[in-house]
Amino acid sequence: MISTQLLCLFAAGALIIIGLFAAIFIDNIIKKVVGLSFIEEGVNLFIICLTYKEGGIVPILAPGMNVNWFAQNAAYPLPQALVLTSIVIGASTLAVILALTMFLYKKYGSLSAHEILNNKYDMGDEE
Template identity: 35%
Template sequence: MMDLLGLYNYWVFAFLLLIGLYAVITKPNYTKKLIGLNIFQAAIFLLYISMDKVEGGTAPIISHGAQAAHDPQIYSNPLPQVLILTAIVVGISTTSLGLALVVRIREAYGTIEEDKVSDMDRTH
């Protein structure tokens, strides 16, 4: 039981993931869908950061004069941080493109509700 509670960051990940997925699937408003997509992305960021932590691990920097054979150390993997930085940039650009599309849809249709836009497309 305590092991499950000790992994609270994975519970938060699952909760955020489900909230984001729910918003993307069920909300008819395009702006709310984008917010759900951002929550979904934040959950993925949390997952990568949670997987990165190595108990007792240090930054992968070898000090001057240290010999790996005589002084073994446990290092944390820096790759997840690099992937998160890249994902943040991609997430920001995706959000800005999505908001630009929402503005353009609002100008063209006068609404940002998915069902109303679909109805207008079918009638024209």
């Protein structure tokens, strides 16, 4: 039977690969942004997968708990804190990127990266 950690690593890899495909090969800017979000969440999942501990407990020392047993069985809290911070920063960055996408749509009337780049260079030739 496949372990939980290995399954989690496969899911993280799939998210990263799907996100890379969307960010590189799809022309729509919204879909590119979603692809970048997939990459970010795949990396977060990968970090959590690496620190997964089979049978691990929440890293909160309760009163009366044996310290040695706790140290051997508790999950490592630093990656969890880093991923939580990454999620908050990613949500803010995603909001800014979507605002910029709205600005591009208002300016160029399209969400096609190809059309926007062609319009940008066409406008630059006239000046």
